[in-house]
Amino acid sequence: MGKNQAYKAMQRAKMASQNGSGGTEDVEDGMMDGSFHSPEWHAARLANLQTSHTITWEEYKRRQKDEAKKKEEQEDGELQRMKEYRAQLDAERASKLARGINHIDKKAWCKGKKEKDKEKRKKESRRKRKHSSESDSELENDVRHKSRRKGREKTRHERKSRDRKSRKRSSTSSSSTDSSNDEAHGPVPLSSFFDSCEG
Template sequence: MGKNQAYKAMQRAKMTTQTGPGGRAEDVEDGMMDGSFHSPEWHAARLASLQTSHTITWEEFKRRQKDEAKKKEEQEDDEVRLMKEYRAQLDAERASKLARGVNHADRKALSKGKKEKDKDRRKKESRRKRKHSSETESDSEDSEGHKSRRKGHEKSKRDKKTRDYKSRKKSSSSRDSCTDEAYGPVPLSSFFESCKS
């Protein structure tokens, strides 16, 4: 008797003791299938399923692998060829742009714009010259009176500045720098001289 059959016999013996003297061991369903015996129908169905299997032969598998490898190589070759074409196109565009020179836009449009700007600038300059010449003629008549007025104004400004300077100098000399620090910075030598006295 094999191991499996001995185990099953032992299980049946346990069942008979558990179910009692009136129970049958074959009636108990333990969820396990008896693999020791199969009917002829079961064997026929098993052989039929093995013959109609989806598995492929080793030669078929190798042939499919070669086909996939060829397709992959063709795709990579196409990608490399397209990249070379694209690179050549970019190089051609770059060479044509560099042939024109550095930082040059379309020359025709640029030259038109420059010509128009030059015309406008010349017109403005001529207007300014005309206006300036007419102003200088009228100014020459008024210039003598204006110059004298300007000189008087400049002189009064100078006088005011000197007066302000003198008054500041007087007030700073009258201060006692030792006792009053709120007047601001004082030269060090004058500070010590005023403290000594």
């Protein structure tokens, strides 16, 4: 006896002792009973398989061939349409190239060129005016700046010369009066200080 069968026999014996029966009953062990599928069930199953939607191998191959043909036809149709479209584009391009530049409407072309030239001249004249006005204003600003600088330098120079003159006057007038009042006002030269100490 294998391990599973011995274990099942032990389980049956346990169940029988708990139920109080002699152990003749079949215990549900989870295994499928062969008697479950009766001959009627088998007949119904076979009938169901025959009426199901499964197809034979030959039918499957035939369907695959039909699908491949349809796909090829679609691709061929698409390729044909692309060829026709390409041919149409090439014909249009060839007709445009055949005309060339020589066949352009000369009046319209000359008119467009004249208008472009006018616009170009206008732009250039505006640019020149703007540039000349900017240079004139820059020149005026430079002149003003220089004149202001000269004026400031002149006033500084005049101020300095006035200060020097006033210092000279004050020093000459104070030197005569300060000789008597040396001790009373301000600093005294060192030599005069020592002279006064000795005397």
